[in-house]
Amino acid sequence: MQCPQCKSSQNKKNGFRRSKQSYKCKACGCQDVGNPQKKRYSPEVxxxxxxxxxxxxxxxxxxxxxxxxxxTIINWVKERGKNLADNLPEEIPEITWVRGTPNVCRKQKE
Incomplete structure (x- = not known):
């Protein structure tokens, strides 16, 4: 295993972090966990x-x-929201009430 900073192979064991063996570089003193793995969720989830x-x-x-x-779920929603295009109409239609039911009136272009 190599040190991620100085690329030295002179390492010694230095306890555990989150149930993973931790190493310390003898050359630069950098502490590292060998092969850290992030938890990934499938696209279906x-x-x-x-x-x-x-x-x-x-x-x-x-x-x-x-x-x-x-x-994590909040971050997924924010991430997806940034990727959406702004598909809002330029003009908001006017809603009028005709005999108790809403009626959408669009202004016609001249």
Whole structure:
């Protein structure tokens, strides 16, 4: 195993971090955990959480059902929101009431 900073192979064991063996470089003193692995969720799980959110479930409810941290779900929603295009119409139609029912009146272009 090489040090990520100085690329030296002179390492010694230096305890455990989050149930993983930790190493310390003898050359530069850098501490490192060999082969750290992030927990990744499948695209299907992300899609399921986003569908739950779009169908009106709250972040806490989704976290309880899927057993995924609430902050992770919030980050997924924010990430997806940034990728959306602004498809809002330039002009908002005027709504008038005709005999108790709403009627959408659009201004015609001249």
């Amino acid at each position: 992300k899609q399921l959480c986003l569908k739950m959110y779009l169908n009106g479930m709250g972040f806490r409810a989704i976290a309880r059902v899927t057993e995924i941290d609430r902050a």
